[in-house]
Amino acid sequence: MNIRWFFLILALLACFLVGTFATLLAPATSAQASASLAPTPPMGWNSWNKFGCNVSDKLIREIADAVVSSGMQAAGYQYVNIDDCWQVSRDASGTIVADPARFPSGIKALADYVHGKGLKLGIYTDAGTGTCEKRPGSLNHEVQDAKTYASWGIDYVKIDWCNAEGLDPVVQYGKFRDALANSGRPIVFSICNWGVKTPWRWGPATGNLWRTTGDINDTYGRMSLIGFGQNGLEKFAGPGHWNDPDMLEVGNGGMKRDEYRTHMALWALLAAPLLAGNDLRNMSPETKELLLNSEVLAVDQDAKGVQGHRVWEEGPLEIWVKPLADGSHAVGLFNRSESATKMTLDFKSIGAPASAKLRDLLDHKDLGTAQNSYSAEVPTHGVVLVKVSK
Ligand code: GAL
Numbered sequence: 608m609n610i611r612w613f614f615l616i617l618a619l620l621a622c623f624l625v626g627t628f629a630t631l632l633a634p635a636t637s638a639q640a641s642a643s644l645a646p647t648p649p650m651g652w653n654s655w656n657k658f659g660c661n662v663s664d665k666l667i668r669e670i671a672d673a674v675v676s677s678g679m680q681a682a683g684y685q686y687v688n689i690d691d692c693w694q695v696s697r698d699a700s701g702t703i704v705a706d707p708a709r710f711p712s713g714i715k716a717l718a719d720y721v722h723g724k725g726l727k728l729g730i731y732t733d734a735g736t737g738t739c740e741k742r743p744g745s746l747n748h749e750v751q752d753a754k755t756y757a758s759w760g761i762d763y764v765k766i767d768w769c770n771a772e773g774l775d776p777v778v779q780y781g782k783f784r785d786a787l788a789n790s791g792r793p794i795v796f797s798i799c800n801w802g803v804k805t806p807w808r809w810g811p812a813t814g815n816l817w818r819t820t821g822d823i824n825d826t827y828g829r830m831s832l833i834g835f836g837q838n839g840l841e842k843f844a845g846p847g848h849w850n851d852p853d854m855l856e857v858g859n860g861g862m863k864r865d866e867y868r869t870h871m872a873l874w875a876l877l878a879a880p881l882l883a884g885n886d887l888r889n890m891s892p893e894t895k896e897l898l899l900n901s902e903v904l905a906v907d908q909d910a911k912g913v914q915g916h917r918v919w920e921e922g923p924l925e926i927w928v929k930p931l932a933d934g935s936h937a938v939g940l941f942n943r944s945e946s947a948t949k950m951t952l953d954f955k956s957i958g959a960p961a962s963a964k965l966r967d968l969l970d971h972k973d974l975g976t977a978q979n980s981y982s983a984e985v986p987t988h989g990v991v992l993v994k995v996s997k
Pocket residue numbers: 655690691738739740767768769799801821822
């Protein structure tokens with residue numbers, strides 16, 4: 608055979624083999640939730656903590672307006688998420704139907720409005736037969752629902768785990784991963800199965816975030832139980848895939864100022880998704896200050912994407928650290944006891960140099976340079992959040 612023909616046939620054969628392998632490998636690639644959708648933990652708002660089932664087109668539009676006018680959009684909050692109770696039935700073709708009384712112009716028109724503000728719209732469903740509030744679930748409608756959401760312009764889907772007895776979350780959430788990947792629209796995928804079957808282990812290959820626990824509520828007891836209970840899960844989080852200790856209660860009125868500061872500082876150290884859960888239309892200056900605290904938000908959104916962990920504890924006193932992209936460390940000195948207590952951070956415990964610069968992030972104050980350690984009086988249920996740098 609002529610040598611030219613030989614190489615031509617060889618090249619054709621190589622193309623065929625590469626093509627075949629690419630086709631074989633394609634489903635594996637689409638089986639990854641898109642990491643580019645959540646390079647840092649998602650930030651936004653969700654209706655559930657404050658409004659429960661009382662959601663409507665009017666509320667969502669007013670909240671979107673408030674995200675912009677309050678400065679939250681400029682601070683990085685971009686998702687406006689409708690939780691349970693927006694849906695009522697399925698039509699003859701099985702397409703999910705929004706409550707016509709509460710959402711008279713439909714979800715697509717609402718998405719257009721939210722997008723017009725430069726924000727994104729999120730929605731909620733359930734992997735089982737019905738949602739926790741007994742609205743239709745997505746079981747056996749995964750592909751159809753993902754397509755419907757994409758056609759409406761949805762940017763974020765939270766998928767719950769009520770009425771899912773006997774189902775395997777790995778299988779069911781895997782179906783949504785593939786359905787969303789093939790929906791034709793980039794959609795952030797929030798897994799909400801309350802930690803059932805260790806979602807941190809399969810979550811990174813399935814969604815962009817996964818709840819690690821049952822629901823939060825607006826008390827220091829529940830918030831702190833969830834937040835401080837995250838230690839050890841840090842190795843599963845990173846850009847594109849985050850542990851979710853649930854949405855914020857800041858501003859809902861059930862906790863004291865120092866307790867909400869603990870909530871915000873701890874969630875930032877945990878690189879947790881920050882979904883505000885209060886009424887953004889009426890925020891006290893104190894609530895607004897905390898939700899918009901740029902130095903705390905910068906810890907949460909740090910590009911290194913490392914979830915913090917506990918480095919020291921003594922009964923109800925805990926020190927947590929989160930390494931940051933610029934080589935510095937964000938450190939929280941938390942006092943879970945019932946009285947103000949002096950706490951000391953030993954620089955060696957976080958690998959910081961013997962002589963380090965300190966900045967108070969919650970109160971925006973430079974604290975100068977310290978040698979070997981830093982001590983502060985920490986209020987009851989409160990925190991001192993510092994940045995420790997060279
Ligand atoms: C729970 C979920 C909450 C909220 C609620 C709605 O299962 O954890 O965040 O979505 O359902 O019914």
